[in-house]
Amino acid sequence: MNISLEYFAQVRRSAGTGGEELEVRDGSGLRDALGAAAALHGSEFRALVLDDDGAVRPSIVVLVNGTPARRDGNDPLAAGDTIALLSAVAGG
Amino acid sequence: MPELTAEELATYEWQIWVPGFGEAGQQKLKATSALISRCGGLGGPLAYSLAAAGIGRLVIAHAGNVKPSDLNRQITNTHGWLGRPRAESAPRRLRELNPRLEVESVAENVNQDNAARLVEGVDIVFDCAPLFSERFAMNAECVRQNKPMIEAAMYCLEGQVTTIIPGRTPCLSCLYPEDPPQWKREFPVFGAVSALAAQVAAMEGIKLLSGMGPSLAGQLLYYDTGSMDFRKVPVARRPDCPVCGDL
Numbered sequence: 001m002n003i004s005l006e007y008f009a010q011v012r013r014s015a016g017t018g019g020e021e022l023e024v025r026d027g028s029g030l031r032d033a034l035g036a037a038a039a040l041h042g043s044e045f046r047a048l049v050l051d052d053d054g055a056v057r058p059s060i061v062v063l064v065n066g067t068p069a070r071r072d073g074n075d076p077l078a079a080g081d082t083i084a085l086l087s088a089v090a091g092g
Numbered sequence: 093m094p095e096l097t098a099e100e101l102a103t104y105e106w107q108i109w110v111p112g113f114g115e116a117g118q119q120k121l122k123a124t125s126a127l128i129s130r131c132g133g134l135g136g137p138l139a140y141s142l143a144a145a146g147i148g149r150l151v152i153a154h155a156g157n158v159k160p161s162d163l164n165r166q167i168t169n170t171h172g173w174l175g176r177p178r179a180e181s182a183p184r185r186l187r188e189l190n191p192r193l194e195v196e197s198v199a200e201n202v203n204q205d206n207a208a209r210l211v212e213g214v215d216i217v218f219d220c221a222p223l224f225s226e227r228f229a230m231n232a233e234c235v236r237q238n239k240p241m242i243e244a245a246m247y248c249l250e251g252q253v254t255t256i257i258p259g260r261t262p263c264l265s266c267l268y269p270e271d272p273p274q275w276k277r278e279f280p281v282f283g284a285v286s287a288l289a290a291q292v293a294a295m296e297g298i299k300l301l302s303g304m305g306p307s308l309a310g311q312l313l314y315y316d317t318g319s320m321d322f323r324k325v326p327v328a329r330r331p332d333c334p335v336c337g338d339l
Binding site for chain 1: 220223224227244250270273274279312314319321325326327330
């Protein structure tokens with residue numbers, strides 16, 4: 001199935017794009033999708049978004065179709081879902 | 093509520109025309125005191141707009157001396173003040189704009205030792221700090237003292253603003269439960285990008301204080317001046333938040 005990803009702040013810079021479509025296996029969850037995105041974008045992106053266990057870092061806000069995702073990353077996904085990733089910033 | 097003088101009525105006439113604000117809103121603003129931490133690329137323009145709008149009292153916390161690299165965005169600091177304390181520069185500039193403004197300047201950055209005292213003395217906090225340790229210290233005190241905090245932040249060409257109302261909206265620790273490891277003390281910045289977040293934060297504060305109501309409670313405004321995308325995303329409280337979970 002196809003899902004959409006949207007990247008903001010440092011996640012966007014790390015990915016080198018504001019968003020993309022990814023094809024993931026049917027039945028995939030949020031964690032699977034982010035793992036697929038990390039495989040695509042490399043170690044910097046992975047370290048920014050995921051911890052060593054593959055869970056989403058607490059400093060990343062994750063929305064699935066505009067709704068805050070579960071912190072355990074076990075949100076189920078359906079074809080056409082949109083995942084947004086926003087990193088914490090503090091500059092001034 | 094404090095009465096408005098003839099000078100204040102003349103100065104603020106055009107914003108008093110704003111529906112929902114009026115003289116009552118102006119009086120509330122005059123009666124308000126706010127903490128701004130720090131008075132840099134976010135806090136400087138924010139302080140300017142609050143001073144221009146007629147807020148009664150500002151407490152500005154910012155340590156250190158003005159450096160050349162401050163001057164692309166920190167508009168309360170000037171070339172002539174290089175090497176001199178930032179804490180002295182902002183009040184001078186703000187009083188030029190609004191001599192009625194009461195300004196208390198604190199030559200310290202917010203930390204766990206002074207956050208309680210600084211937050212106690214004000215009605216609202218504007219978080220413009222460059223370090224998450226400062227932001228978390230203010231957040232915890234605002235929650236403990238049940239005071240609103242407007243959270244403004246930026247990075248590169250992008251900015252984020254949200255309004256934190258303890259017990260009603262997510263607090264900063266709900267959004268980010270730990271000090272983000274990727275955040276660095278120095279960051280790419282244009283003054284116009286940080287000033288934009290500052291102006292959004294100023295209006296959120298003015299609306300909240302005057303009774304017009306905030307727009308970013310439970311929502312985070314994100315913008316990217318590279319693409320000129322502006323959007324609001326929902327943010328949720330965390331039931332197990334160690335800071336506000338019991339409220």
